[in-house]
Amino acid sequence: MTATKQAYDTLVHETGGWVASQLEACTRCGMCAEACHFYQATGNPEYSPVWKVELLRRAYEQRFTLVGGFKKMIGLEKEITDEDLKHWSELNYYACTVCNKCSMVCPMGIDLGSLLHGVRAGLAAAEVVPDDLMAAVNKQVEEGSPLGMTDSVWDQRLEWIADEWEEDIPRDVQGADTMVVFSSIEVMKFPTNVAAIAKILNKAGEKWTVSSKAREIVNFGFYQGDEKNTKMFLDRVLEGARDLGVKRIVVTECGHAYDALRWHGANWLPEANDFEIIHITGVLGELVGNGRIKLKPGAFDGNGTITFHDACKIQRKGGHIQEPRDILKVIAPNSFKEMTPNREEAICCGGGGGVIAIKAADPQRYAAFGLKIDQVNSVGAKTVTMTCSNCRLQFTDGVEHFKLDWKVTGLAQMVADSLVE
Numbered sequence: 001m002t003a004t005k006q007a008y009d010t011l012v013h014e015t016g017g018w019v020a021s022q023l024e025a026c027t028r029c030g031m032c033a034e035a036c037h038f039y040q041a042t043g044n045p046e047y048s049p050v051w052k053v054e055l056l057r058r059a060y061e062q063r064f065t066l067v068g069g070f071k072k073m074i075g076l077e078k079e080i081t082d083e084d085l086k087h088w089s090e091l092n093y094y095a096c097t098v099c100n101k102c103s104m105v106c107p108m109g110i111d112l113g114s115l116l117h118g119v120r121a122g123l124a125a126a127e128v129v130p131d132d133l134m135a136a137v138n139k140q141v142e143e144g145s146p147l148g149m150t151d152s153v154w155d156q157r158l159e160w161i162a163d164e165w166e167e168d169i170p171r172d173v174q175g176a177d178t179m180v181v182f183s184s185i186e187v188m189k190f191p192t193n194v195a196a197i198a199k200i201l202n203k204a205g206e207k208w209t210v211s212s213k214a215r216e217i218v219n220f221g222f223y224q225g226d227e228k229n230t231k232m233f234l235d236r237v238l239e240g241a242r243d244l245g246v247k248r249i250v251v252t253e254c255g256h257a258y259d260a261l262r263w264h265g266a267n268w269l270p271e272a273n274d275f276e277i278i279h280i281t282g283v284l285g286e287l288v289g290n291g292r293i294k295l296k297p298g299a300f301d302g303n304g305t306i307t308f309h310d311a312c313k314i315q316r317k318g319g320h321i322q323e324p325r326d327i328l329k330v331i332a333p334n335s336f337k338e339m340t341p342n343r344e345e346a347i348c349c350g351g352g353g354g355v356i357a358i359k360a361a362d363p364q365r366y367a368a369f370g371l372k373i374d375q376v377n378s379v380g381a382k383t384v385t386m387t388c389s390n391c392r393l394q395f396t397d398g399v400e401h402f403k404l405d406w407k408v409t410g411l412a413q414m415v416a417d418s419l420v421e
């Protein structure tokens, strides 16, 4: 079977009754375009969300509707070609972070985020996923992590982090209540975050552990759009949790990974329902709210304005919107200032959805980050904090690229630094 046929079949397969109703409901009003940071930043009409799902619409229309069949017959609508697949691969992997903002603004209630995942499934079946992204997927299949965090690297890094920051990081503890799964971005690039989370959980007296089997929360199969790989990576996490007999799984700083495990996991792998799955932001809110940890009021006041970046998959989709604000109101009551728009309506940083892993997508990624620069500058903030290490990577890189004088940090780090001893 040719790659194009494979893609066509996958796109057709994606269009069940629900997808068909979504596609039929679109009035082509164009409101979703204004919500997309890639469209806003570049003005490129092809970056309109509804155009990014055009392949799905075309496959559906040609296969399932009389009008589509007729249009194809008289040449009004062409069949999907190899060139189309290549072109839509760039539109979807370079200029979409699957941030879900377009879904929020559509007056017809169309869930564009899910449709965009459907398009990625077709593109993955056609094997037109950008090379860099595929290299990361293959690394995760073969080594267990896209960032080269093999078993031995993981061992060494955790040992080093525990020594360096003098924090106990319990490993493979049978019968612990909570299993924490870090992202390789944290372990390899932001180790202070691992130490900070360990410090908080130890201080709270949590019975927690990490697992050698479930050592990576990042899910590059989800970015790729391939169900088999996505499930394989999810299953590694669930297997670790099953083996240790934990009750809950805490996802740390990866928004996409949280989306995959929390919202999609149970549909793909029913055993995900055996565990409570929560993001670390929810845990921080819980621990502060029930008094298991105490924070020094105003600990971060006095060093200029601090603002908070909402991560699409943790705040907009995950719902952990209030916890960071409640915490910042305690530790930085006079310095915390909101960007506009914020919360559910926040603008994506531009690096999610695997975009930051694709070198050729740098122009789109930096253009989108330009919107973030304007937002941060307009509140005069010099410190930006967040709850996603993928966003943090994008901010850190953006600060370097645009030579900005901001400090980029994480909320867990701030909580750890404000703990009442």
Ligand code: SF4
Binding pocket: 025, 026, 027, 028, 029, 030, 031, 032, 033, 050, 105, 106, 107, 108, 109, 110, 112
């Ligand atoms: S906002 Fe909704 S109805 Fe309007 S073009 Fe976009 S998907 Fe279609």
Ligand code: SF4
Binding pocket: 035, 036, 037, 038, 047, 048, 049, 052, 095, 096, 097, 098, 099, 100, 101, 102, 103, 112, 113, 116
């Ligand atoms: S999901 Fe986000 S990045 Fe993708 S098309 Fe919609 S608004 Fe744009």
